[in-house]
Structure formats: structure tokens, C-alpha cells
Amino acid sequence: MENYSFRKNLSYMKMAFSKPKLLLDLFLKETSSLYSIVPLVMFTVFYEILYVLDYLFKAPDVIPPIAQVLQIPDVQYNLYQIFLFPVVHIADFFIFGGVIYAVSRFLRLYKVDTVKTILFFMFIFNTIGLLSVVVDSLSFIWKSEFFIYVHPITGIIFFIYLMEFIHKHAEVNRWKSLVLCVTSLTITLPFRIIFLG
Numbered sequence: 001m002e003n004y005s006f007r008k009n010l011s012y013m014k015m016a017f018s019k020p021k022l023l024l025d026l027f028l029k030e031t032s033s034l035y036s037i038v039p040l041v042m043f044t045v046f047y048e049i050l051y052v053l054d055y056l057f058k059a060p061d062v063i064p065p066i067a068q069v070l071q072i073p074d075v076q077y078n079l080y081q082i083f084l085f086p087v088v089h090i091a092d093f094f095i096f097g098g099v100i101y102a103v104s105r106f107l108r109l110y111k112v113d114t115v116k117t118i119l120f121f122m123f124i125f126n127t128i129g130l131l132s133v134v135v136d137s138l139s140f141i142w143k144s145e146f147f148i149y150v151h152p153i154t155g156i157i158f159f160i161y162l163m164e165f166i167h168k169h170a171e172v173n174r175w176k177s178l179v180l181c182v183t184s185l186t187i188t189l190p191f192r193i194i195f196l197g
Contacts, residue, residue, distance in 0.1 A: 004034040013039060016127045020161065027120060028169050036119040039126035044086050046133040051082045065194050081196065088195045092188055093122055099184040104170075109180065111170040120169075124161045128154045159185070 012035060015023040027035070055078040066072075072080070097118040104112035135150040159181060167177040 003030075004032040006038070009035050009038050012123070013127045013130075016124060016161070017131075020164075024161075024165060024168055027123065027165070028116075033119055036122040036126075039130070040090075040122050043126035043129050043133065044089055046130065047085060047089075047136075048082065050133065050136055051078070051085055055079050055082060084195055088192060092192055093118055095191055096121055096184050096188045099187050100180065103180055103183045107176060107179065109170060109172055109176060111172065112166060112180070113169060116169060117166060120165045121162060124158055124165075128158045128161070 012023060012027065015026075055075070097114055100112065100117050101114045104110070104114070132151055132154050162185075163174065163177045163181045166172065166180055167174050170177070172180075
């Protein structure tokens with residue numbers, strides 16, 4: 001706890017949008033997991049508020065596959081998502097970590113630090129994801145086709161960050177880093193989509 005600074009945490013989050021190389025260099029040296037946990041909490045709380053608003057005022061835009069398979073009414077599943085979201089969101093990081101560990105060992109990339117990679121994944125996913133929260137909030141009051149493109153764009157940015165982080169901290173070439181990222185996200189993201197759409 002003594003190594004943690006909330007002000008520095010906010011500075012890192014700001015750097016994610018303005019100084020990517022500096023952020024990567026600084027994050028590699030960090031020892032406190034709170035730099036990852038704080039964006040996770042912020043993202044989760046903001047999305048929980050959106051799920052509550054969705055339930056109270058709006059039908060969902062996207063129906064998750066599990067709701068379709070189990071034939072759960074949209075409004076009812078909206079209520080379930082309020083409780084399901086934090087569980088699925090946190091489970092994502094455990095699944096991601098398990099896949100990163102297994103694939104890195106399979107590829108003999110022994111320098112890949114699973115914990116450090118999970119913490120960076122948690123930090124960058126939630127930090128970049130906060131932009132999606134803002135856009136999703138705006139969609140309640142302002143309809144725009146531009147909003148459709150924000151999630152894919154933030155996804156691409158997040159992917160590049162993750163690939164660069166693995167490349168730098170594990171000192172592996174970018175192709176191996178790419179394979180590791182694609183494999184882990186190919187398993188992790190469908191899990192999220194099944195439950196949250």
C-alpha cells in the first residue's frame with residue numbers, strides 16, 4: 001500500500017490516451033497491484049450504474065446468447081446482468097491468466113510473467129473501457145451512428161497495448177506476442193460475449 005498513489009494511478013490512466021510508450025515503461029516497473037484494481041473498480045461501478053439504468057429505462061440493444069438459448073425475457077435478463085456483470089468481468093481475468101500461462105508454457109515463452117500480464121490486462125482493459133462507458137452513457141440521451149465504432153476501436157487499441165506489453169516485459173518478438181494475445185483473447189472474449197452480449 002505504501003507504494004501506491006491514487007494521483008499517479010490517474011496519471012497512468014491519462015497516459016493510456018496520450019503517452020503509450022511512457023506508460024508501458026512505467027507500468028513495467030510498478031509493484032503495486034492497486035494500479036490495476038482501481039481502474040477495475042471504477043469500470044465495474046460505472047457499468048453497474050448503466051445496467052441499472054438499462055433495466056429501469058431501456059430495452060437492451062444486444063441480447064446475450066445465453067439469454068436467447070435459455071429464452072429469458074429481455075427485461076428479466078437486464079435484471080440478471082446487474083448481478084452477473086461483476087462476476088463475469090472478474091472471471092474474465094482468471095480465464096485470461098490461465099490461458100496466458102498455458103499457452104506461454106506450450107510455446108516455451110518462460111519469461112512471460114502471468115501475474116504481471118494479468119495486472120496490465122486488467123489496467124488497460126478497464127482504463128480504455130472507461131471511454132466505452134462514457135459513450136454508452138451518452139447513448140441514453142443522444143443517438144449517433146458514430147457510437148457503434150467506439151467499442152471496436154477501443155478493442156483494437158487495447159489489443160495493441162497488450163501485445164506491446166508482452167513483447168516488452170517478456171522480451172519476445174512481436175509475432176510470438178501476437179500469437180499469445182490472439183490465443184488468449186479468442187478464448188476469453190467469447191466467454192464474456194455469451195453472458196453479456
